[in-house]
């Protein structure tokens with residue numbers, strides 16, 4: 001059966017020392033309060049990855065992830081970081097397809113399909129993000145948009161490879177806005193995604209896939225969101241920058 005996961009996405013926040021302090025606090029709190037999500041992932045800027053992975057060593061519950069990786073194996077791509085490099089410092093996950101990458105860096109479904117292949121080939125588990133904009137929702141396009149993001153981004157994978165993925169439904173209108181999808185809206189899309197996965201990969205794969213919700217998820221709304229049958233955890237932006245808030249979200253599974 002699928003695992004429940006709470007993943008933090010620090011985005012481009014925290015200098016090196018601030019990141020280490022926050023992570024140490026999170027590690028201690030998560031250890032002291034051993035209930036809640038089965039797995040906790042912290043997706044930090046590249047500069048923190050190695051140190052965080054060292055701090056988390058031997059901790060079976062807390063893993064580290066990056067927020068992006070290049071699609072090429074290596075080469076003349078000044079300023080970029082490869083999946084192999086990320087893996088080599090001890091990270092396990094990589095966020096791919098976050099709406100901020102799609103919007104500000106022009107990442108398309110086709111590019112994300114390549115990034116997914118390269119991440120998997122190097123032993124990283126993608127947290128693959130999908131979700132509609134407000135305009136798309138208002139036009140009644142949300143189901144189609146999500147279906148296309150899946151088809152073009154990940155459906156080229158065979159079932160074994162697909163099983164390495166975590167999906168995250170993040171309605172763009174809910175990210176960083178303080179406007180959360182209602183638990184009914186989120187559950188509706190999560191159930192739709194699982195039904196799509198069942199049609200493509202079979203019921204077993206669909207049942208085993210962890211689907212996170214992201215978008216203004218906080219300690220207050222997490223319990224209701226996570227109580228939905230098809231919501232298996234959260235991808236947390238703003239609230240992952242405070243150890244108490246983040247840990248309370250981790251605990252929201254009880």
Ligand code: PGA
Pocket residue numbers: 009170174175176177178214215216217235236237238239
């Ligand atoms: P938010 O961000 O929790 O600050 O809305 C979520 C995300 O972008 O992953």
